[in-house]
Amino acid sequence: MTAIFFDLDGTLTDPKEGITKSIQYALRGLGAESPSSDDLEWCIGPPLKESFDYLLGKPSLSEEALKLYRQRFAEKGLYENIIYPDVKSLLKRLMEKDISLYVATSKPEVYAVQIIEHFGLERFFKRIFGSGLDGTRSNKADLLDYAISETGQKPEGSFMVGDRKHDAWGALRNGMLFVGVTYGYGSREELIEAGARNLIAKPLDLLGIVAPM
Secondary structure (H helix, E strand, O other), rough: OEEEEOOOOOOOOOHHHHHHHHHHHHHHHOOOOOOOOOOHHHHOOOOHHHHHHHHOOOOOHHEEEEHHHHHHHHHHHHOOOOEOOOOHHHHHHHHHOEEEEEEEEEEHHHHHHHHHHHHHOHHHHEEEEEEEOOOOOOHHHHHHHHHHHHOOOOOHHEOOOOOOOHHHHHHHHHOOOEEEEOOOOOOOHHHHHHEEEEEEEEEEEEHHHHOOO
């Protein structure tokens, strides 16, 4: 094992406040019903356009919803975010073992870079991969295919670590190993059903799988 690709939302950081408040802002801006933050947790992780398609029931409105979402998210939502306990310790110990670390998130890359820098995590990662603002590579399988190609890493020697079924699907479709985190926003059942065979309950548990003593 030579490389690990980390999801961002629900894996490295808890973005619930910023994401859900920005979704509510967008929905209100379109005169649509605005569910509670707890009722919007399922939107954390999957491509956001898919979530707006469902919430609005009219895919034709999703692009306008994304624009409104980004108005608030770029100004405030980015920073309404919390790094999970022990993430920095985990990344430091993985680096000491000469494992190449990357971020692979469906979130637009421009936002992912800002968040990683906000938490002072940029020194740990060789590169941050995200989607384009136009929606390109928002599908995790496409994103990981691109990331593997760009880094030259071998899929069979790489792990994808994430909290949602989309992370598992993307990894498995690219021949990568997958580790599901149960402290994020995907349930244990969701991850197992998506093909996960390795699950961890806290960040440091990853060491026992990818870098055992």
